Amino acid sequence: MVFKRSFRVHWVDTDIAGVMHFSNFFRYFEACEEEFYRSLSLPLTEIRDRFGVMLPRVEVRCQYKAACRFDEPIDVSLKVRGVEEKTISYDFQVVRQSDGKLAAEGFVKCIAVNSEWKAIPLPAEVARTLSNNIS
Amino acid sequence: MVFKRSFRVHWVDTDIAGVMHFSNFFRYFEACEEEFYRSLSLPLTEIRDRFGVMLPRVEVRCQYKAACRFDEPIDVSLKVRGVEEKTISYDFQVVRQSDGKLAAEGFVKCIAVNSEWKAIPLPAEVARTLSNNIS
Amino acid sequence: MVFKRSFRVHWVDTDIAGVMHFSNFFRYFEACEEEFYRSLSLPLTEIRDRFGVMLPRVEVRCQYKAACRFDEPIDVSLKVRGVEEKTISYDFQVVRQSDGKLAAEGFVKCIAVNSEWKAIPLPAEVARTLSNNIS
Amino acid sequence: MVFKRSFRVHWVDTDIAGVMHFSNFFRYFEACEEEFYRSLSLPLTEIRDRFGVMLPRVEVRCQYKAACRFDEPIDVSLKVRGVEEKTISYDFQVVRQSDGKLAAEGFVKCIAVNSEWKAIPLPAEVARTLSNNIS
Numbered sequence: 001m002v003f004k005r006s007f008r009v010h011w012v013d014t015d016i017a018g019v020m021h022f023s024n025f026f027r028y029f030e031a032c033e034e035e036f037y038r039s040l041s042l043p044l045t046e047i048r049d050r051f052g053v054m055l056p057r058v059e060v061r062c063q064y065k066a067a068c069r070f071d072e073p074i075d076v077s078l079k080v081r082g083v084e085e086k087t088i089s090y091d092f093q094v095v096r097q098s099d100g101k102l103a104a105e106g107f108v109k110c111i112a113v114n115s116e117w118k119a120i121p122l123p124a125e126v127a128r129t130l131s132n133n134i135s
Numbered sequence: 136m137v138f139k140r141s142f143r144v145h146w147v148d149t150d151i152a153g154v155m156h157f158s159n160f161f162r163y164f165e166a167c168e169e170e171f172y173r174s175l176s177l178p179l180t181e182i183r184d185r186f187g188v189m190l191p192r193v194e195v196r197c198q199y200k201a202a203c204r205f206d207e208p209i210d211v212s213l214k215v216r217g218v219e220e221k222t223i224s225y226d227f228q229v230v231r232q233s234d235g236k237l238a239a240e241g242f243v244k245c246i247a248v249n250s251e252w253k254a255i256p257l258p259a260e261v262a263r264t265l266s267n268n269i270s
Numbered sequence: 271m272v273f274k275r276s277f278r279v280h281w282v283d284t285d286i287a288g289v290m291h292f293s294n295f296f297r298y299f300e301a302c303e304e305e306f307y308r309s310l311s312l313p314l315t316e317i318r319d320r321f322g323v324m325l326p327r328v329e330v331r332c333q334y335k336a337a338c339r340f341d342e343p344i345d346v347s348l349k350v351r352g353v354e355e356k357t358i359s360y361d362f363q364v365v366r367q368s369d370g371k372l373a374a375e376g377f378v379k380c381i382a383v384n385s386e387w388k389a390i391p392l393p394a395e396v397a398r399t400l401s402n403n404i405s
Numbered sequence: 406m407v408f409k410r411s412f413r414v415h416w417v418d419t420d421i422a423g424v425m426h427f428s429n430f431f432r433y434f435e436a437c438e439e440e441f442y443r444s445l446s447l448p449l450t451e452i453r454d455r456f457g458v459m460l461p462r463v464e465v466r467c468q469y470k471a472a473c474r475f476d477e478p479i480d481v482s483l484k485v486r487g488v489e490e491k492t493i494s495y496d497f498q499v500v501r502q503s504d505g506k507l508a509a510e511g512f513v514k515c516i517a518v519n520s521e522w523k524a525i526p527l528p529a530e531v532a533r534t535l536s537n538n539i540s
Binding site for chain 4: 278280281282297300301304308313314315340341
């Protein structure tokens with residue numbers, strides 16, 4: 001399943017080239033991910049507070065295909081690519097609403113850690129919910 | 136009139152103290168301002184493209200009253216305080232939805248400039264629309 | 271005494287207007303403040319770890335006088351304005367090296383809090399060191 | 406050849422997890438890149454003003470190996486991996502000075518565009534200088 005959220009490019013996201021700075025796409029990926037977990041009734045605050053788990057990134061990638069300009073509406077979509085014992089990976093796409101053009105494609109892999117930053121298995125409920133979301 | 140928009144504090148907005156970094160309140164003020172102009176049917180892109188006018192800040196202030204935590208919903212409200220020949224000033228408030236507590240009060244004053252960054256009178260349509268919004 | 275550090279405006283600090291985004295001046299104020307405490311042999315990490323004290327902001331202000339462009343060298347100066355029982359306030363200036371022009375003047379006031387975010391008196395050593403720095 | 410610059414992690418770079426936010430590593434890569442071009446006597450402002458060329462990113466990657474904490478000194482190194490007709494790619498490493506541990510490995514590929522954002526060959530002087538830097 002694909003989870004999608006719409007955003008607008010803020011002034012502060014742009015740079016002197018007149019377009020969204022490349023690093024800010026990762027902010028939008030993350031904002032979309034935060035909403036995704038909320039949509040599963042498993043907000044990240046709950047994953048932290050109930051299970052003592054955080055999900056720091058171990059790998060990220062992004063390919064940029066077209067620029068995003070100030071104030072333009074964009075659709076950010078998230079798809080769970082894989083769930084392993086301790087890791088989750090997502091694919092992201094950013095599409096410009098104005099012309100339907102793909103602006104960026106990203107990949108993010110995160111790992112479950114406890115409060116001492118030791119990698120641990122994903123909480124069963126999280127793993128199960130995400131796995132159901134894939135199929 | 137008060138214009139209000141709701142946001143959630145993103146992970147990237149927080150700092151090691153576990154709360155929203157003070158500088159990021161200005162990002163939310165600005166995001167609210169962008170939506171405010173859109174609500175007036177005068178989006179900032181149009182003010183730029185139709186009138187050749189940008190609105191850089193000449194003064195900003197913020198007082199912090201209570202912390203905003205990750206993922207918590209906040210209401211940001213904007214009120215036009217004054218419209219002068221070349222300047223616009225706004226008052227902002229950030230309120231935590233959870234307990235209705237005032238988290239921050241801000242002030243932003245901007246000035247109309249043309250593409251050479253010379254201060255110029257506000258376009259009449261912008262001045263009139265904002266003035267109507269005050270009363 | 272005035273504490274001064276030089277920086278260059280990074281690409282990511284600029285916005286579509288081709289100049290440093292107003293909110294980023296606060297990042298430079300803070301970077302200068304971090305170096306200031308280090309110069310006093312009281313780095314903020316030590317204030318936190320030895321005294322259990324953090325210094326969140328309660329009020330900030332900035333007036334913008336001239337734009338700062340990509341890659342241009344700027345001098346950021348910090349002057350302790352006041353030290354009270356629980357608070358410290360600083361004045362900041364940003365000067366463009368190219369023409370010596372004042373780009374921005376800022377003010378930041380912070381308050382000592384313990385790990386429960388309760389306001390507490392400044393550690394005596396911090397208060398004394400800062401007071402010596404004023405005179 | 407490897408180009409290296411030292412930085413310290415600023416408070417604003419950290420997040421609620423107490424470490425540098427993953428997206429901010431790209432800010433440091435870019436800051437290092439800006440200094441790299443200056444060290445070649447080809448600052449990015451000159452590449453823009455003399456040749457009319459900007460270098461937007463087409464692909465970025467980062468793998469995170471160890472966390473970077475507030476105020477800790479880090480070495481960021483840049484190595485030109487390849488120079489093609491229109492593109493430049495770099496490898497980056499972030500190493501913690503405290504323990505010499507590799508914190509992150511990154512990759513950035515950018516493309517030469519003119520002021521209309523059309524991909525064009527790298528200016529000969531830029532291509533030559535970078536190619537000399539590889540060997």
